[in-house]
Amino acid sequence: MTEPIHVALAGCGAMGEIVARTVYTGLGGLTAAIDPDPRRAAVVAELTGALPFGSLAEARRAVRVDAVDVRVPHHLHSGLVLEALGAGCHVMVEKPLATTLSDARAMVAAAADAGLVLAVAENYPHLRAVHDARAALDAGRIGDVLALRSTRAYQVGGVWVRDGWRHGTGPSGGILLDQGTHQVSLLRALVGPVEAVAADGDLGTVALTLRMRSGVVAQSMLSWSSPGPAAQAEATVLGTGGRLDVVVDYEGDEGGCLVWTPTSSEHGGKENYYDSHRLMVLDWLESIRTGAEPVVPGEEGMADLAVVVAAAESLAKGGASVAVRAVGHAGA
Ligand SMILES: NC(=O)c1ccc[n+]([C@@H]2O[C@H](COP(=O)([O-])OP(=O)(O)OC[C@H]3O[C@@H](n4cnc5c(N)ncnc54)[C@H](O)[C@@H]3O)[C@@H](O)[C@H]2O)c1
Structure with a gap:
């Protein structure tokens, strides 16, 4: 026992x-x-x-x-x-x-x-869709990675805004802190550490351009003012031999990894985000x-935060690219 x-x-x-x-x-x-x-x-x-x-x-x-x-x-x-x-x-x-x-x-x-x-x-590191995507990338299913993007766009409301701290200009406020670490975690899980980031936008809608250490470029769009379906391809990776989508579902169980090549198409999963x-x-x-x-x-959470901190610095500097600070053994 x-x-x-x-x-x-x-x-x-x-x-x-x-x-x-x-x-x-x-x-x-x-x-x-x-x-x-x-x-x-x-x-x-x-x-x-x-x-x-x-x-x-x-x-x-x-x-x-x-x-x-x-x-x-x-x-x-x-x-x-x-x-x-x-x-x-x-x-x-x-x-x-x-x-x-x-x-x-x-x-x-x-x-x-x-x-x-x-x-x-x-x-994100707990989602089966992300594990499957990582395995497909490691197996070379879509060839060499050319570029990737992630999008987290929804209309925030209800219980999520009742106390005001999320939407406000206070120390907890803004979508970059709230959803930025999620999306950085997703991108890092797919293609590894982030070297530099440039950000443009405001408290509620932000667009990021991230240079990954591998040399690949990623883009990430975050908004809590844009309604959309509960199940969406939050990340797409473009490869020389095909592409893959990480589909995340907040209401149903349509989440999973979709791997497409000119000769095949597989959607591997039935997953709800909150199961994680x-x-x-x-x-x-x-x-x-x-x-x-x-x-x-904690080290991995710190690596995600380091990218968001650099993005906030970029926002304050009018969108200039900012190097991500190295943090401990996890890298950023
Ligand atoms: N991982 C996810 O999917 C996910 C989703 C939503 C929220 N979150 C995170 O969850 C956290 C809370 O978000 P929320 O939307 O539930 O906020 P919330 O405002 O609804 O709830 C926070 C609660 O903490 C209480 N609180 C404040 N100080 C406290 C203290 N010292 N001890 C105990 N309780 C205290 C408040 O009274 C409040 O009830 C945030 O970090 C947010 O980013 C994560």
């Missing part, structure tokens, strides 16, 4: 409630539902059987907490993660790892110094149990 891991969920807002409902209700093990808004903590407590608390400190005084799953607004990630690591708890934190590289470095160093797992809830949240939590708990590195450790 493996010893149960006692998990506290910190942040019972939109994402916290989804994870509670779709992951922890089936998994068990949640001992604390933490949110300064007592109604939100109560909803998650009711769903999962955890006890509701207003803060991590309060929860730790009352119940056993081995690990903390952090689902709070971006600028609050680092403070809460450092508090949890300082208390000897393993951590899973939502993307982006932090809002600054110095905060990200402090979080990664604190986890390493304490010998604790720091995993980032970054979905269960995979991420299971991977994190497995890392805690076995000591194996999680699929997306």
Whole structure:
């Protein structure tokens, strides 16, 4: 029998409630539902059987907490993660790892110094479509890669904007932080590290041109003001022998990798984007149990953030290309 891991969920807002409902209700093990808004903590407590608390400190005084799953607004990630690591708890934190590289470095160093797992809830490396795309590229199914693009465009609304921090000009605001790390993670998973990035746009719509270390050029468009279908080809890779699309579906199960060549066409998958949240939590708990590195450790979250930080610098400089800072062993 493996010893149960006692998990506290910190942040019972939109994402916290989804994870509670779709992951922890089936998994068990949640001992604390933490949110300064007592109604939100109560909803998650009711769903999962955890006890509701207003803060991590309060929860730790009352119940056993081995690990903390952090689902709070971006600028609050680092403070809460450092508090949890300082208390000897393993951590899973939502993307982006932090809002600054110095905060990200402090979080990664604190986890390493304490010998604790720091995993980032970054979905793309967990998607089967991305694994299949990577395998097709490695097998040379579309020949040599010429160029690639990614698009994340949708109309944000409802629970995602009710507290205002996402849309605002504050430290957590803007689509670059919110969706930029996702798209960088997707592009890096497909063709490797990013060397430099140029960005143009505003808080809600941004276009990026990324020079990958391999020499290939990528473009990425992000917008939360453009409605579109729930299932879309978020990434397309053009090769000398064909092309592939990574289709992501947020509502149904039409996600998967489409590999096309002049003589064949294969769509390998039936996947919903949110299934990856269960995979991420299971991977994190497995890392805690076995000591194996999680699929997306803090270093990888920091590498994604380094590209977004360079893109923000480019935006501030009117679209000039900015070199991505090297961060630890993961590269960027
Ligand atoms: N990976 C994904 O697919 C995905 C999707 C959506 C959101 N997210 C991420 O999830 C995180 C939360 O986003 P959201 O849309 O759920 O935000 P939200 O505003 O709906 O919820 C955040 C909650 O955190 C609570 N909170 C604030 N300080 C806290 C503290 N110290 N301790 C505990 N709780 C605290 C707030 O009261 C709020 O209820 C963000 O990092 C966001 O980027 C990830």
